[in-house]
Amino acid sequence: MISSNFWRCIFCSLALLAMPVQAETGREMLEHFVTSTDAWQADFEQDVYNDQEQLIEKASGSFSLLRPGRFRWEYIMPWEQSIVADGNRIWLYDADLEQVTVRSMIGGLSQTPAALLAGDLSALEGVNVLAIAAGDGVTRLELSGVDTSSDFEGVALLFSDAAPIGLELRDRLGQTTRIRFYSARSNPALTPSDFELQVPDTVDVIDESGL
Numbered sequence: 001m002i003s004s005n006f007w008r009c010i011f012c013s014l015a016l017l018a019m020p021v022q023a024e025t026g027r028e029m030l031e032h033f034v035t036s037t038d039a040w041q042a043d044f045e046q047d048v049y050n051d052q053e054q055l056i057e058k059a060s061g062s063f064s065l066l067r068p069g070r071f072r073w074e075y076i077m078p079w080e081q082s083i084v085a086d087g088n089r090i091w092l093y094d095a096d097l098e099q100v101t102v103r104s105m106i107g108g109l110s111q112t113p114a115a116l117l118a119g120d121l122s123a124l125e126g127v128n129v130l131a132i133a134a135g136d137g138v139t140r141l142e143l144s145g146v147d148t149s150s151d152f153e154g155v156a157l158l159f160s161d162a163a164p165i166g167l168e169l170r171d172r173l174g175q176t177t178r179i180r181f182y183s184a185r186s187n188p189a190l191t192p193s194d195f196e197l198q199v200p201d202t203v204d205v206i207d208e209s210g211l
Contacts, residue, residue, distance in 0.1 A: 026131030026141045027124070029159050034121055036162075039066045039190040042181040051174025063181065064188075065118035069105065070195040073114060084197040085115065089209045091197040100199050104209040113143070113155055113167055137161065 041064040048057035059078060065071040073083040080095040085105060092101040105115065116123050130142040141157040158166035163186065167179040199205060 026129035026139065029131070029139060029141065029162060030116070030124060030129060030157075031121060032162055033117070033159075033164065034067075034119070034124070037067075037186055039187050040064065040117075040163075040184065041188050041190070042164075042184040044179050044181050046177065046179045049176045049178070053176075056175075063114075064190060064194070065114070066190045066192065066195060067118060068120050069115065069118055070192065071114050071118040072195055082197060083114075084195055085118070086192070086195050086197075091199075093197060093199070093203070098200075098203045100197070100203055100205045102205065102207045102209045113157065116143075117157075117164060134158070138165065 041062070043062050044060065046057075046059040046061075047055055050056050059075055061073070061075040061077070063071070063073050069085060069087040071083075071085045075081040082091070082093040082095075084091045084093070088105060090103050090105055092103070093099075116127065128144040130144075132140040132142065134140045137160050139159045141159060143155045143157065153172050154168075154170035156168040157164055158168070163184060165181050165184075167181075169177040
């Protein structure tokens with residue numbers, strides 16, 4: 001089961017030898033995605049490796065976003081968990097624990113990797129981007145100035161053909177989480193109601209949003 005620290009990393013946050021390219025290229029890539037994509041969906045596979053690069057966990061699910069500020073991260077296998085942002089609050093639902101935690105998106109949560117992808121150009125303010133050509137048409141965007149929580153030290157987005165294809169998170173203990181997006185759909189027909197979490201009556205709700 002995914003840990004609460006990893007959840008915080010994803011939202012309180014977001015190898016071959018490579019030749020570095022101009023940092024502006026990476027920012028332009030992010031800005032182009034933000035301005036040309038109102039909605040986006042993809043399936044994902046997630047692999048977690050220890051400090052010896054041994055695979056210790058696998059998961060899969062789907063991710064979708066709708067500007068401004070809405071995204072939905074659904075884990076399907078091996079457990080059911082949902083992370084839903086409605087533009088103001090983020091809902092963390094663990095089906096096994098029958099618990100939902102609600103937090104405000106104001107502040108650090110507005111600069112996590114998922115929020116950056118789902119936000120507008122203002123979401124990129126204060127974020128530094130170092131672009132690295134990783135081969136086969138893939139560009140690795142190393143992000144700094146992103147809230148990742150004290151447990152994590154690095155966030156990178158992988159882009160190909162001006163669209164995200166992956167996300168990588170590195171913690172301070174040497175553990176690496178790699179997420180690969182596939183079957184992406186640009187500008188699907190999504191509505192704000194797709195980003196409302198339906199909470200069963202039997203679930204405990206812990207509201208930390210202050211809203």
